[in-house]
Amino acid sequence: MKLQYLGTAAAEGFPAVFCNCEHCRAAARDLAREWRSRSQVLIDGRLLIDFPPDSYAHALRFGVDLSAVRHLLVTHSHTDHFYAQEFVNRGYKFAAGMKEPRLDIYGNEEVFSVYRESTRREMRAEVGENIAFHVLHPWQKFTAGGYEVLTLPAVHTAGEETLLFCIRADKTVLYLNDTAPFSEEVYAFLRAEGVRADLVSMDCTQLDRAASKRHMNLQDNVFVRQKLLEYGICGPYTKYYVTHFSHNSAPLRDRAERLAASYGFCAAHDGLTVEV
Template structure:
């Protein structure tokens, strides 16, 4: 299967369930690509990036299951990227799934996820069991390549904080079949150490967040990107020799502060000087085939 953007929305999704802003109301009315569930990337049927709180909905709409999942990469510990209670449902699978799922992430994220694993353990029951016993938390060191399910994966430092003290998240470089893909979600402008690592590293594709879209941000802001800062990121990647104007780039993780429709946004991107496509839920990507 091709890598698939399961969800392309920010933390609240579009439409936000509590919101009556013009963007959310328009999404309810128009549907289609205006609907954005929370962020997740299915690399293939056994490898997932982030465990969205909308995975149940995504599995229904996309007509897939995670029966073969064996590797889960987490970018950081925020509830729109790792829905720990839903992870418990793997124990309900029939036939039973006995093999563990390796959960790869930063040490800080592993600590936070483990704390919730413990929180949801029912200590009061005499037959209490660990509903997360078939997940194996595996902290990864930055910058060090590792191998999982045929991918060579290198975690790099983002500029986005998860919960916890100094808990900067991870972005990932995925390599397979002679192709190298940068997954830059969540992040703002990269710290110098990440730019230094990327310097001269050719990329065959980029998946990049654009949380704030046409909403104003200061240039080179950390945490998240808007359209202007996203283009600055691409310019710098080009200056470093990582991409060319023809390198395919896909945008994801948009929030409802972005005012343009999907079609209007793509029209803007068509004039930006790079090969940028606005991602949408269940969009298949041309990598690793």
């Protein structure tokens, strides 16, 4: 299983879209290395997790053919995870020679509502009919393009069922953002499903800053890893990555990588490819 981080920043990006703080100015001096766009991960070139406004830039920057993506999992409706307006361009005279004419989008009810609102004005019937939306809730199990997907409840935002994903094929990936440390039931469910995670990708918006009610810092990541180990979901074979960094955390590559490594994690960066 090949996992590629296309974006590793929180909602505002790094450098942040309207910011001139010292961290953002430092990042802007070496964009080739420091630019973190909004979070997105591509699995095996065909299963996408989240669709931020930077998806188009990701396609150009990393040579990704977005038309080859048949299945899209969406964690929640925040704009940095789901920029639905873009889908009006997926067909008709705006796209030719697409590898996969059909797209299946999986997300919670709020994501579905954002999809409808965002495409209502401009979606052509011949584009919309090739996009199917599947409403998800926590504790579900389904198959998407040969991957088995489990949905779990995050701790993130009121009024919406933000989802964590467990994705299984020959290997198993846990995708854990956006979220604060989550309930004991999540670990119990994963154990009951016999999950053995080869790779765990965790929200680390806060990095070495104070804990948050909606996101994690490195101490929270340590807590989650400890729980996963206690429940037998992870083991010595598991790789741990942290991502979704806020500009407030000064996530310059050297700093983020050094801090993460001191806890036994790898700090992801835009373009990073991991094989498990």
